[in-house]
Amino acid sequence: MNRKHQSGLTLISFLVVLGVVGFAAFIGMKLFPMYQEYYSVRSSMKGLESEPGVADMDPSRIQDLFFRRLYINYSENVKPKNVKFERTDGGWLMSVKYEVRRPLVGNLDVVGNFDTSQKLTRHGTPD
Incomplete structure (x- = not known):
């Protein structure tokens, strides 16, 4: 008598896998907006860089153009104090350095x- 051995996920292991995938998705949802904003800063x-005459502009004019572009992309974490020329x-060499803090779980x-x-x-x- 040969019995076939069934293999697969048990209910407990399925719930563990579902929990891990859910936690990874939760972390991704917290990190995605931060990186989306970073890519809008980069763009x-x-x-x-391709703006005509940008090398001869005053830094305040360049900064104004930069924040107009960020306003279109709904960026809220970059402030004028974060931009240096x-x-x-x-x-010019334009540098942007900023920090984003998002609550994750509890404290x-x-x-x-x-x-x-x-x-x-x-x-x-x-x-």
Whole structure:
């Protein structure tokens, strides 16, 4: 008499797998907005690089253009104090450094430190 041995997940192991997948999805939902904002900061900075005459602009004008682009992307964690400019040979080096803190569970938080920079050199012609 040969009996077939059944294999597969038991109810308990299925619940454990479901819990792990659920927790991973929960963490992903907390982290996704932080990284989405970071990518909008990066794309705004890259967009400024192609702005005509950006290398000759005043830093306050560049910062204004940068925050207009961020406003469109609903960015709320980057403040003017997080944006720094440094003069380089062919224009400016723009640096953005900021921190995002999101509550996770109870008194635990997820903290993201973001630091990026972009060279703004001579492209196009001034307005």
